[in-house]
Amino acid sequence: MRGRELSRRGLFTLATAGVSLAALGGTAWAEQVSVVDVGGALTAVAVNPVTGLVYVTDANSGSVAVIDPAAARVIAIIPVGGKPSDVAVDSAGNRVYVANPPAGTVIAVDALSHQTVSVVGAGAGASSLAVDSAANEVYAVSGSKGTLAIVDTLSLTTQRIVAAPKPSLAGVALDTGRRVAYCTSPTTDSVEVFDIDAGKFTGSAGVGASPTGVVVHEASGTVFVANSAIHHMSIVDAVTRKQTKTVLLRSEASAIALHQGTDTIYTNGGQNGLSRVDGKAGLLTGELSLGVNPGDVAVDQRSRAVYVTDPLHGTVSVVRNF
Numbered sequence: 001m002r003g004r005e006l007s008r009r010g011l012f013t014l015a016t017a018g019v020s021l022a023a024l025g026g027t028a029w030a031e032q033v034s035v036v037d038v039g040g041a042l043t044a045v046a047v048n049p050v051t052g053l054v055y056v057t058d059a060n061s062g063s064v065a066v067i068d069p070a071a072a073r074v075i076a077i078i079p080v081g082g083k084p085s086d087v088a089v090d091s092a093g094n095r096v097y098v099a100n101p102p103a104g105t106v107i108a109v110d111a112l113s114h115q116t117v118s119v120v121g122a123g124a125g126a127s128s129l130a131v132d133s134a135a136n137e138v139y140a141v142s143g144s145k146g147t148l149a150i151v152d153t154l155s156l157t158t159q160r161i162v163a164a165p166k167p168s169l170a171g172v173a174l175d176t177g178r179r180v181a182y183c184t185s186p187t188t189d190s191v192e193v194f195d196i197d198a199g200k201f202t203g204s205a206g207v208g209a210s211p212t213g214v215v216v217h218e219a220s221g222t223v224f225v226a227n228s229a230i231h232h233m234s235i236v237d238a239v240t241r242k243q244t245k246t247v248l249l250r251s252e253a254s255a256i257a258l259h260q261g262t263d264t265i266y267t268n269g270g271q272n273g274l275s276r277v278d279g280k281a282g283l284l285t286g287e288l289s290l291g292v293n294p295g296d297v298a299v300d301q302r303s304r305a306v307y308v309t310d311p312l313h314g315t316v317s318v319v320r321n322f
Contacts, residue, residue: 032318032319032320032321033288033290033317033318033319033320034072034317034318035315035316035317035318036067036072036073036074036315036316036318037314037315038056038058038065038067038074038314038315038316039058039314040058040059040060040061040063040065040314041058041059041060041311041314042056042057042058042059042295042296042309042310042311042314042315042316043057043058043059043084043085043086043295043296043309043311044056044057044084044085044086044087044296044309045057045087045296045297045298045307045308045309045316046087046088046089046096046298047089047298047299047300047301047305047307048089048091048096048111049089049091049300049301049302050091051091051111052068052069052070052300052302052303053066053067053068053069053075053111054066054067054068054069054298054307054316055067055087055089055096056087056309056316057084057085057086057087057098058084058314059083059084059085061077061079062079062080062081062082062083062084063077063078063079063080063084064077064078064080064084064087064096064098064109065077065078066078066114067316069305069318076114078096078109078114078115078116080098080100080107080109080116081100081103081107082100082101082102082103082105083100083101083102084098084099084100084107085099085100085101085127085128086098086099086127086128086129087099087129088129088130088131088138089111089131090111090131090133090138090153091111091133092133092134093133093136093153094110094111094112095108095109095110095111095117095153096108096109096111097109097129097131097138097151098129099122099126099127099128099129099140100126101125101126101127101142101143101144103119104121104122104123104124104125104126104142105119105120105121105122105126106119106120106122106126106129106138106140106149106151107119107120108120108153108156117156118156120151120156120157120158121158122140122142122149122151122158122161123140123142123145123147123149123158123161124142124144124145124147125142125143125144125145125147126140126141126142126147126149127140127141127142127143127144127170128140128141128143128169128170128171128172129172130172130173130174130181131153131174132174132176134176135176136152136153136154137150137151137152137153137159138150138151138153139151139172139174139181140172141164141169141170141171141172141183142168142169143168143169143170144168145163145168146163146164146166146167146168146169146185147161147162147163147164147169148161148162148164148169148172148181148183148194149161149162150162160199162194162199162200162201164183164185164192164194164201165192165201165204166185166187166188166190166192166204167185167187167188168185168186168187169183169184169185169192170183170184170185170186170211170212170213171183171184171211171212171213171214171226172184172214173214173215173216173223174216175216175218175221175223175238176218177218177221178221178238179195179196179197180193180194180195180196180238181193181194181196182194182214182216182223182236183214184207184211184212184213184214184225185211186210186211186212186228186229189206189207189208189209189210189211190204190205190206190207190211191204191205191207191211191214191223191225191234191236192204193205193241203241204241205223205236205241205242205243206242206243207225207227207234207236207243208225208227208229208230208232208233208234208246209227209228209229209230210227210228210229210230211225211226211227211228211234212226212227212228212254212255213225213226213253213254213255213256213267213297214226214256215256215257215258215265216238216258217258217260217263217279218260219260219263220238220263220280221238221239222235222236222237222238222279223235223236223237223238224236224256224258224265224277224279225256226253226254226255226256226267226268226269227252227253228252228253228254229252230252231248231249231250231251231252231269232246232247232248232249233246233247233249233253233256233265233267233269233275233277234246235247235279235282245282247277247282247283247284248284249267249269249270249275249284250269250270250271250275250287251269251270251271252269253267253268253269253275254268254295255267255268255294255295255296255297256297257297257298257299257306258279258299259299259301259304260301261301262304263278263279263280264276264277264278264279265277265278265279266297266299266306266322267297268294268295268296268297268308270287270288270289270294271287271289272289272290272291272292272293272294273287273288273289273290273291273292273294273308274287274288274290274294274297274306274308274319274322275287276288276322286322288319288322290308290310290317290319292308292310292312292313292315292317293310293311293312293313294308294309294310295308295309295310295311296308296309297309303320304320304321305318305319305320306318306319306320306322307319
């Protein structure tokens with residue numbers, strides 16, 4: 001269902017005292033929701049937890065918009081070319097990485113100067129990214145070829161490209177402590193498990209229909225998966241590599257973000273908005289209707305602000321205290 005249409009010009013506040021939302025388990029509140037007009041066809045969003053800056057890819061213009069939440073505006077446009085599909089931030093290395101599937105490349109951008117540093121080949125169709133700052137690596141999966149590329153961020157060269165046992169991959173998340181990468185396969189309704197030290201895929205976990213977004217809780221190793229063709233989120237145990245639980249959502253979810261400190265998951269599986277899930281309990285705890293067409297979701301690990309793209313109208317909703 002679509003919520004009521006909202007004006008999307010500039011930045012505005014929907015509520016300062018609180019926005020009420022319908023929750024399956026009761027009533028929840030967001031202290032403030034505001035919208036930044038970016039324009040274009042927004043595909044992905046990421047947050048630098050150190051600077052607080054937000055990066056949004058626009059497939060129409062082949063660029064990345066930089067949002068300063070404190071200033072409530074776009075402060076820079078970074079041209080990267082092609083049709084960027086994903087963006088990831090390496091706050092330790094002060095770089096932003098952008099996937100360009102048509103060219104099969106990962107573009108490295110300096111987070112201070114906003115200038116392109118290098119363009120690295122990552123295999124045809126490279127479309128989704130994850131960063132391991134400690135290991136100086138970027139992982140890129142291909143939706144068209146089903147490959148996983150590993151890029152060294154010091155030399156800015158591709159170390160290897162590994163073929164997955166499944167034909168296509170949609171999302172990737174890293175468990176850096178346990179040295180595992182999880183890759184969703186929407187064509188086979190599974191999450192493929194890649195052993196980083198062994199350099200090969202070593203397992204598979206069946207999940208819901210057409211899984212896309214995936215995140216890992218660093219402390220527990222639990223994996224959370226957004227299934228884009230069914231109304232539930234999958235929870236996968238890292239030890240058994242099996243789906244242990246599903247969480248019923250109002251609609252299909254394609255994007256997912258996790259606040260590590262509180263083990264709280266945010267997905268676009270709400271009624272034209274956000275769903276909030278308690279990761280430890282595996283329970284839906286709130287919904288927030290933004291009146292938009294929710295796309296990608298990201299959360300600031302420091303402030304816990306949640307960012308949600310509206311690809312149709314080129315806006316980013318900023319949700320605080322939800």
